[in-house]
């Protein structure tokens with residue numbers, strides 16, 4: 001991450017303040033409590049003089065009763081105010097963080113697919129969990145602590161000047177010396193902690209991949225390689241954490257040494273005053289107590305800078321994410337889409353992923369209402385890319401995709417997506433019950449409908465065989481679900497959504513022949529009466545499509561029915577022959593890689 005110009009930083013800090021502002025009432029009360037806490041600190045230093053001079057030196061009996069009473073009241077107030085301040089500030093801190101987390105999740109959810117393909121899941125997760133907590137630390141500990149410490153310092157400085165202004169001047173002289181180390185350490189801490197967090201994000205992303213993909217790691221005997229790759233990343237985190245900590249650890253001793261020098265000067269000069277009779281022991285010790293009490297808040301203030309730097313770096317990362325704009329934008333005045341069935345037109349469509357060569361080139365295609373379109377072609381030929389344009393997972397680079405003549409970019413995104421159901425090669429189920437997984441996206445569907453969908457997806461019998469039926473949690477089943485069962489649940493989900501446009505992206509290619517038969521039957525039910533795009537890896541899936549297009553080099557090189565395409569002896573015929581050859585090998589698998 002580059003260093004941001006100062007202006008921009010300030011604007012961002014203002015944004016953070018915006019979050020703080022919402023809790024201003026609680027903040028005001030907390031601030032009042034802080035002032036009380038600070039006042040009691042100064043009062044403690046202040047009453048050292050009457051205690052010493054009146055009780056011990058002058059042996060005043062009245063003061064003997066008065067002073068303990070005063071101390072009790074001071075500490076009672078202090079206790080109550082401390083509780084109020086701690087509680088309120090953490091309340092405010094947690095509220096801000098909760099809001100930030102909500103906003104981050106909302107922002108992330110709305111970002112385009114391109115964003116999710118670009119960013120690592122682990123990094124995004126660490127924004128919401130790790131970075132946000134650092135900001136909380138800054139808000140509820142540092143900022144509030146800072147205010148209290150500032151009040152305390154003001155109070156104590158008043159006490160020391162009131163007691164002995166000449167002595168106070170000497171003590172204050174040491175202060176400027178402390179500014180430089182504070183500044184320098186802060187700078188370092190900020191730099192290293194940014195690096196440390198970046199490498200922590202790296203580590204999370206790495207964990208996410210290798211734990212998720214553990215089966216592959218094992219299959220390829222890569223455990224040792226992954227262990228050492230992990231160790232490398234872990235070492236990076238360690239290095240930056242240590243560097244951060246070294247700067248932190250150094251800043252306190254430097255301050256202590258400076259404090260020691262100040263103290264020595266005070267004892268020498270102040271002691272001289274008491275010996276010569278210019279000052280009283282009470283004045284001297286009251287002064288001394290105030291100076292010693294000053295040490296803690298000043299030390300905390302130097303730490304504050306560190307926490308602030310860390311927090312601001314985290315805030316930068318969080319706001320970077322919050323300010324990310326989605327590539328897929330909502331039209332200002334959305335046009336409603338007409339009633340189904342839909343005609344879908346690709347009008348001179350070109351598409352390129354960011355900074356790469358075009359995947360689709362000047363492609364023209366018209367799919368009639370209710371038509372079943374098969375899409376075949378070699379792997380990487382752009383089939384998935386083509387269908388991803390329909391629900392606007394990506395926007396065309398040139399040309400337009402139209403539904404019943406309306407450019408899909410002119411329709412509301414939710415309207416568009418409500419018309420499209422997608423079943424992909426990898427069935428995605430959420431950690432919820434089977435029933436809720438099928439009703440995902442249709443939360444108000446009555447149970448009967450859910451069961452109907454399950455029946456049409458040929459998963460009903462399986463669900464009935466489970467003791468808890470639809471209420472069975474996916475987690476309870478663990479890895480028991482087969483690919484075919486998962487896939488049929490996803491088909492049931494698509495059936496329940498009842499969308500007029502259907503996209504099947506190699507929905508059966510991960511399944512064995514037996515499972516495929518059942519899924520295929522389920523898909524037949526799903527496609528009935530809908531405008532369907534069927535991407536097929538096994539050509540047998542599209543033999544009876546109304547039309548098959550063959551994609552190669554980002555263009556449609558052939559189209560027609562299965563029989564006429566075979567007769568034409570072109571690309572489709574070649575694909576067909578290759579698959580048939582694969583079958584007769586006895587492998588039963590397609591020759592192409594998946």
Ligand SMILES: Nc1ncnc2c1ncn2[C@@H]1O[C@H](COP(=O)(O)OP(=O)(O)O)[C@@H](O)[C@H]1O
Nearest residue numbers: 117353356359378379380381382383384385386
């Ligand atoms: N998110 C992406 N970013 C960049 N390139 C991509 C992305 N997704 C796919 N591609 C590239 O686009 C081409 C077409 O991919 P795809 O549409 O998935 O092909 P198919 O589904 O026909 O196998 C491939 O060369 C692939 O590498």
Ligand SMILES: [Mg+2]
Nearest residue numbers: 383384385505
């Ligand atoms: Mg694909």
